Amino acid sequence: MAVVVNPRTELVGRELEAAALRERLRDPSVRLVTVIGRAGVGKTRLAEEVVRGIGAEFDHVEVLDAAAASRCDAGPAGLRVKAVQKSGFGGRVLLVLDGCDHEARGAAAGAVAALAEDAHVVVLATAVEPLGVYGEQLLPLAPLPVPVAGGGAEGELHDVPSVSLFVRRARDADPSFALTLENAGAVAEICTLLGGLPLALELAALRLRLMPPHLLSARLRGGRTTVLAGGPANAPERHRSLAALAEWSCRGLDPAARALLGRLSVYEPGFGLAAAGLADEEAVEPLMDRGLLAVVGEERGELRLAVPEPVRSYARAELAEAGGEAAALDAHAERYRRLVAAALPGLAGTGQDRLLRESAAEGANVLAALRRLRDRGDGEAAAALVLGCHVPWLAQGRLREGLEWCDGVAEGGGQPLPEALRARLADLSGVFALALGDPQEAVRRHRRALALGKGVGDRRQNALVSVRLGTALLRSGDAPGARAVLVTAFSALATMGVTGGTAEAASSLAASLHAEGDRRKAVEMLERAEETFRRIRDGRGLAGALRTAAAMALENEEPDRAEAALREALRLYEAVGERTELPGALEEFALLLLRTSPAQRPRAVRLLAAADALRGETGAEVPQEWRSEAERARTELSSRLDWTDFATAWAEGVRMTAPMAVAEALSTPAPSRRPAAGSTAEALSLTPRQVQVALLVSEGLTNRHIAARLDISEWTVVNHVRQVMRRLGCTSRVQVAGAVGRWA
Incomplete structure (x- = not known):
C-alpha cells in the first residue's frame, strides 16, 4: 500500500532532478539516496513529487519527519526503532526520512545503518548536508537559475526557471499579474537578489498583492531580504519567513x-x-x-x-x-586596498591578462571597499584605490563610474587631498573623459593636472600627463599641438627610463605623425612602440598600437597586413577582457571585411551591431567622422542585403557577448595570399642564422637582446636583420614579424 501525498502546486524547474531521482529509486542496487541542498531550496517538495509518481511501484511507502520522530521517540534510538518497524511491512518498502538536519542528523544516520541488512528497504532522505552513511548516493539540489546579467525581454525571461516560478506564484497571489516589458527588469532583479531560492521567490511573489515589482525590488536591495514573510500557516516555522x-x-x-x-x-x-x-x-x-x-x-x-x-x-x-560590523567593513576595505595596490605593478606587463580578469571578478568588492573608505572620511586611501583601478576600470568599460569617482574623491569633504593626489585624479579623469568620447573635456582636465603637478615637481608624472594630453589633442583634431607635446614627453620619459610610458608616448606620437603625413617617422615610432609593448608584455597597449598599424597599412593598400594586425589586436583584447576599446576594433575589422571580402557582408553586419551594443554598455560616444563612416557602412549593407537578412544579422549581433563577437571576427576565413614577401619559398632562401634572427625579431626582441640570445655581436645582428628584410622584401621589423607569422 502506498501513502497518498497531499496535492501541492506544480513543481517548476526541477524536471531533470526529478527524473534522476526516479531512476535512482528504481535501481535495485540503490539503498539510500539523500537529496541535499540549502534550506528553502525545495528538497521536500521534490521528494514528495517523485514519491507521488513512483509510489505505486513499491509495496509500501512511509514518510517520516526525522526531527519530529527523533524527538517523540526518545531520540536516535527511537527513530531507529520506528524505521525498523516500518520495514516490517514485507515486500519493497520506500522509507522517506525528511529533514535529517541538526539534532536529527545523527538519529537519521543511525536509523539508516539499522536498516542496512534489510534488502527490501529503500531510503530517501532530505538533508542540508550528507548523512555520511556507507553506500549513500547524493542528489545535490541547487537554487533555480537566475537571469543572466542584463536581463532580457519578457519572452526570454519566461524560460528562466526562477522567473517562471516567481510568475506562477505571483499569479496565485494576484491573477491579474503578467510579466511585461515594463516590469521584466524588476522581476529579473528580484530573482537575482534572492539567488533563485524557491522559498524566497514564493514569499516574494506573495508581496505583489501589496506593491508592484519595482518597489519590491527596491525594498530587497541592500541586504534586506529577511523582511520577506507570510508563508502558509501549516508550513514548518522555518518556511514562514526568510528570517x-x-x-x-x-x-x-x-x-x-x-x-x-x-x-x-x-x-x-x-x-x-x-x-x-x-x-x-x-x-x-x-x-x-x-x-x-x-x-x-x-x-x-x-x-x-x-x-x-x-x-x-x-x-x-x-x-x-x-x-562587529564596523570592524569587519574596515578589514574588508583594507584587504581590497592592499590587493589593488599589489596588482598595480603587473597591470602593464607580465600577468596583465590574469590580473585584469581577477580585477573584473572582484569589481563589486573593490567598489564596496571604496565606498567604505569614502564614508569613513579616509580621502587619501580612497584616492589611492581609485588610482589603482585606472587600468581595470578602463578595460571593463566602467567609464562614467570612473569619472564620477575621480571627481567625487577629489572634491569630497574632510581633509583636503595633497596636491600630488589631486593632480593624478585630474589626469585620470581626463583619461575617462577621452574614453567617453569627449576629447575637449579631456584636454581641459589634463591641463589642470599639469597645472597642479607643477608645484609637486614630479617630472615622471608630468611627462605621463603630457602623453595623455597629446593623445587628447590629437583626438580633438589638433595634430600639430599633439605632436609638440608628445615629442617633449617622449624624450623625457625615454631619458628617465620609463619603459611603459615611453611606449605609450611612441604609439601616440606615431598616430600624430601619421595624421600630419610623415609616414616614415610614424612607422619608425610605431615599430618602437610595438617592440617595447611586446617586450614588457603589455597586451592592452600592444593592441592599441596594432590598430594604428592596421590603419597605416590600409592607407598603404596593404589589407592583408591590416587584417593580421587587427586579428592580433582582437585576440589581445579578449585575453584581458577589454570592453572600452573592443567596439572600435570590431568596427575596424567589419569595415575591412567590407573592403576585402564582399561575401562576408552578413558577418560584417553582425560585428557592427555587436560593436554598437557593446559601446552602448560603456556609455562612450564616437567621433562624428567615425560615426558617419559606420553609418555609411550600415546604409550600404542594408541596400545590398535583403532587408530580412540584414535585420536578422543585426539582431544576432546585438545579442552577442564580447567573447562571442571576438570569436565571430576571428572565425572569418583568412584571405588567400599570393606568394610574396614572407612566403615559405622565400623564407627557404634565408640562411639558418638569418631564420633564427627573423624568428627572434618576430618575438619583439631588440638587436641587443638578439645578440645576447645568439651570443653574437650587435653589429652582426644589424647586418642579419638588413639581409632578412632585403630577401623578404620587407621595409620594417613589423613586416618581418608578419612574414614569419605566415611561414606557419
Whole structure:
C-alpha cells in the first residue's frame, strides 16, 4: 500500500532532478539516496513529487519527519526503532526520512545503518548536508537559475526557471499579474537578489498583492531580504519567513564558523578564496557543507564564493547587533586596498591578462571597499584605490563610474587631498573623459593636472600627463599641438627610463605623425612602440598600437597586413577582457571585411551591431567622422542585403557577448595570399642564422637582446636583420614579424 501525498502546486524547474531521482529509486542496487541542498531550496517538495509518481511501484511507502520522530521517540534510538518497524511491512518498502538536519542528523544516520541488512528497504532522505552513511548516493539540489546579467525581454525571461516560478506564484497571489516589458527588469532583479531560492521567490511573489515589482525590488536591495514573510500557516516555522529560515540554517554552527560567516557577510557575492584570505581557513568546509557558503563561479581555476541570501542578510544583522560590523567593513576595505595596490605593478606587463580578469571578478568588492573608505572620511586611501583601478576600470568599460569617482574623491569633504593626489585624479579623469568620447573635456582636465603637478615637481608624472594630453589633442583634431607635446614627453620619459610610458608616448606620437603625413617617422615610432609593448608584455597597449598599424597599412593598400594586425589586436583584447576599446576594433575589422571580402557582408553586419551594443554598455560616444563612416557602412549593407537578412544579422549581433563577437571576427576565413614577401619559398632562401634572427625579431626582441640570445655581436645582428628584410622584401621589423607569422 502506498501513502497518498497531499496535492501541492506544480513543481517548476526541477524536471531533470526529478527524473534522476526516479531512476535512482528504481535501481535495485540503490539503498539510500539523500537529496541535499540549502534550506528553502525545495528538497521536500521534490521528494514528495517523485514519491507521488513512483509510489505505486513499491509495496509500501512511509514518510517520516526525522526531527519530529527523533524527538517523540526518545531520540536516535527511537527513530531507529520506528524505521525498523516500518520495514516490517514485507515486500519493497520506500522509507522517506525528511529533514535529517541538526539534532536529527545523527538519529537519521543511525536509523539508516539499522536498516542496512534489510534488502527490501529503500531510503530517501532530505538533508542540508550528507548523512555520511556507507553506500549513500547524493542528489545535490541547487537554487533555480537566475537571469543572466542584463536581463532580457519578457519572452526570454519566461524560460528562466526562477522567473517562471516567481510568475506562477505571483499569479496565485494576484491573477491579474503578467510579466511585461515594463516590469521584466524588476522581476529579473528580484530573482537575482534572492539567488533563485524557491522559498524566497514564493514569499516574494506573495508581496505583489501589496506593491508592484519595482518597489519590491527596491525594498530587497541592500541586504534586506529577511523582511520577506507570510508563508502558509501549516508550513514548518522555518518556511514562514526568510528570517526564520536563515536562523534555522545557522543553528548549531561552532563559534569559529559563525564568526567567519559574520566576517564574510560584508563581502559582495563572487569573492575569491585568495582575495578573502580563506586559503587556510578551516571553517570554510563546514560552511560549504551546509550551503552557507556557495560556489557561484570560477575564474581561472579559483572558486568564486558567496554567502547566499537570506543567510547573508541575517548574518550581517547579527554582526551589527554584536557591534562587529564596523570592524569587519574596515578589514574588508583594507584587504581590497592592499590587493589593488599589489596588482598595480603587473597591470602593464607580465600577468596583465590574469590580473585584469581577477580585477573584473572582484569589481563589486573593490567598489564596496571604496565606498567604505569614502564614508569613513579616509580621502587619501580612497584616492589611492581609485588610482589603482585606472587600468581595470578602463578595460571593463566602467567609464562614467570612473569619472564620477575621480571627481567625487577629489572634491569630497574632510581633509583636503595633497596636491600630488589631486593632480593624478585630474589626469585620470581626463583619461575617462577621452574614453567617453569627449576629447575637449579631456584636454581641459589634463591641463589642470599639469597645472597642479607643477608645484609637486614630479617630472615622471608630468611627462605621463603630457602623453595623455597629446593623445587628447590629437583626438580633438589638433595634430600639430599633439605632436609638440608628445615629442617633449617622449624624450623625457625615454631619458628617465620609463619603459611603459615611453611606449605609450611612441604609439601616440606615431598616430600624430601619421595624421600630419610623415609616414616614415610614424612607422619608425610605431615599430618602437610595438617592440617595447611586446617586450614588457603589455597586451592592452600592444593592441592599441596594432590598430594604428592596421590603419597605416590600409592607407598603404596593404589589407592583408591590416587584417593580421587587427586579428592580433582582437585576440589581445579578449585575453584581458577589454570592453572600452573592443567596439572600435570590431568596427575596424567589419569595415575591412567590407573592403576585402564582399561575401562576408552578413558577418560584417553582425560585428557592427555587436560593436554598437557593446559601446552602448560603456556609455562612450564616437567621433562624428567615425560615426558617419559606420553609418555609411550600415546604409550600404542594408541596400545590398535583403532587408530580412540584414535585420536578422543585426539582431544576432546585438545579442552577442564580447567573447562571442571576438570569436565571430576571428572565425572569418583568412584571405588567400599570393606568394610574396614572407612566403615559405622565400623564407627557404634565408640562411639558418638569418631564420633564427627573423624568428627572434618576430618575438619583439631588440638587436641587443638578439645578440645576447645568439651570443653574437650587435653589429652582426644589424647586418642579419638588413639581409632578412632585403630577401623578404620587407621595409620594417613589423613586416618581418608578419612574414614569419605566415611561414606557419
